Amino acid sequence: MKFAAIDIGTNATRLLIGEVDLNSPNGLIRKHLYLRIPLRLGIEVFDTGYISDKKLVHFTKAMEAFKLISETYEVKDFRVCATSAMREAKNADAVKKHIEKEVGIEMEIISGEEEAKIILSTFALLSEDDNANYVVIDVGGGSTEISVFEQGKRVNFASFNIGTLRLLKKKVAKNCRAELKEWIKENIDNNQKYKVYATGGNINKSQKILNGDSLKPSSLKKIKGLYKDLEPLSVKQRINKYNLRQDRADTIVPALEIYIYISKLLKAKKMFIPKIGLSDGMIYNMYLNYSENN
Numbered sequence: 498m499k500f501a502a503i504d505i506g507t508n509a510t511r512l513l514i515g516e517v518d519l520n521s522p523n524g525l526i527r528k529h530l531y532l533r534i535p536l537r538l539g540i541e542v543f544d545t546g547y548i549s550d551k552k553l554v555h556f557t558k559a560m561e562a563f564k565l566i567s568e569t570y571e572v573k574d575f576r577v578c579a580t581s582a583m584r585e586a587k588n589a590d591a592v593k594k595h596i597e598k599e600v601g602i603e604m605e606i607i608s609g610e611e612e613a614k615i616i617l618s619t620f621a622l623l624s625e626d627d628n629a630n631y632v633v634i635d636v637g638g639g640s641t642e643i644s645v646f647e648q649g650k651r652v653n654f655a656s657f658n659i660g661t662l663r664l665l666k667k668k669v670a671k672n673c674r675a676e677l678k679e680w681i682k683e684n685i686d687n688n689q690k691y692k693v694y695a696t697g698g699n700i701n702k703s704q705k706i707l708n709g710d711s712l713k714p715s716s717l718k719k720i721k722g723l724y725k726d727l728e729p730l731s732v733k734q735r736i737n738k739y740n741l742r743q744d745r746a747d748t749i750v751p752a753l754e755i756y757i758y759i760s761k762l763l764k765a766k767k768m769f770i771p772k773i774g775l776s777d778g779m780i781y782n783m784y785l786n787y788s789e790n791n
Contacts, residue, residue, distance in 0.1 A: 498787060499529060501567035501575035502779035503560070505604070507539035507582040507638025507662055508748055509698070510556075512563040513776035514570050517784040525619070526777045529570065534559045535744035538582035539638045539662040546587045553592060560600045573787055576779045577604045580612050581639025581660065609656025613642040615778035616696055617651070620771075631692035632685065632763060636699065636755045638662040638748065641677075643759065645685055653684040661699065664751035674758070681762045693760060693768040699745070699752030704770040706739055714767035717760050724753040 504511045511533045518527040536556060541549055548556070560577075567575050583589050583606045593604050607615070616635055633644045639660040645653040657677050663669045685691070692714075703723055709715045727735055727750050735746040760768060 498784065499570055499572045500780045500783040500787075501563075501570065501572040502776040502783070503563050503575065503577040503602075504774070504776045504779070505536075505538070505577065505579035505583060506775075507542075507580060507640075507660060508535065508537055508744060509638075510534050510536045510538075510559055510563075511774075511776055512566065513780060514567065514572060515777070515780045517781055525771075525773070526780050530566070532563070532566070535742070537638075537662070537744065538586070539660075540666070542582045542586045543639070543663060543666045543668040546585070548582075548586050548588060548592050553595060556592070557596060557599050560596055560602060564600055564602055574783050575602075576783055577602055578612070578615070578775065578779060579604055579606045580775070581609070581637060581658075584608070585639070609640050609642050610654055612775060613644050613654060613656070615782060616642075616773060616775055617644055617778070619773045619778045619781045620694075621781075629692060630689050631694055633694045633696065634756060634759050634768075635696045636660060636752050637697060641755055641759075643677075643681075645691075647686075647689065655680050655684070659755060661748035661751045661755075664754070665747060677759070678762055681759070685763065687764075691763065691765075693763060693765040695756055695768045695770050696773050697752065698774065699749045700756055700770050701772050701774075702741070702745060702749060703753060704772070709770060714769050716767050717757070717765060720753060720760075720768070721757055724750065724757060727753070 499514055499516050502513045514530040515526040515528045538548055541552055589606060596604055628648045631646045635642045637660050639662060640656050641659050642656045644651055657673060659669045659673050704715055707719050707723060732746045735741050
């Protein structure tokens with residue numbers, strides 16, 4: 498059964514058409530199609546607080562295209578979720594109503610907690626130990642979510658307004674890092690051992706550059722080495738050296754900066770990068786709902 502997930506992020510808007518494959522070696526989502534459009538809603542929202550009319554035209558066309566493609570694949574269901582940029586846009590309700598009227602799709606503007614919950618639901622496919630202790634770090638364009646699990650149950654969660662586009666636009670509050678550091682100090686037990694999982698497009702790309710295996714942990718030393726190599730390069734140099742897209746070449750460095758900063762606070766020496774994102778979680782949740790009701 499194929500499902501379509503549209504993830505309206507701060508940096509890019511994505512369409513994933515996939516199905517849950519319980520017989521896969523990785524036990525994850527089998528992807529039939531993945532498309533990504535760098536709409537960069539956050540560039541405007543973090544500067545002006547609004548999504549402009551010009552950007553809305555592009556936004557609408559992207560949604561129309563994604564809807565038509567989903568129909569061509571004859572998906573059982575599809576879901577549209579918008580995250581940080583739409584959460585903050587002062588005209589988010591008007592934009593949502595416009596998209597729904599013009600395109601004929603329902604859009605959900607989800608909270609940081611709901612975003613993390615959807616991503617984390619897919620961890621059920623990883624065959625993680627039910628009694629495991631682990632921390633999941635998800636870095637997006639506008640926010641970073643941290644979830645803490647002890648004995649397989651989520652015990653703490655927080656969303657921080659620090660993300661790749663915020664860093665690039667210098668829109669991160671001065672006390673944000675201090676608040677993040679204090680939250681980790683208060684909510685993560687230093688006497689416990691935690692696995693660290695990292696999710697998000699930039700860390701997935703970093704793992705690919707490092708030829709990492711999603712089933713094995715990546716060393717923080719190698720990730721730091723990649724950061725040190727990328728950071729002094731211009732965007733054009735990063736594109737040429739690592740065959741990156743324009744909108745990946747400028748966000749990968751601030752993303753790695755955030756992952757490294759949090760990993761240091763956690764005293765982690767390695768992290769698992771399972772290549773799970775919001776759209777994977779949306780597919781999995783639609784699969785569960787469909788299976789329960791049919």
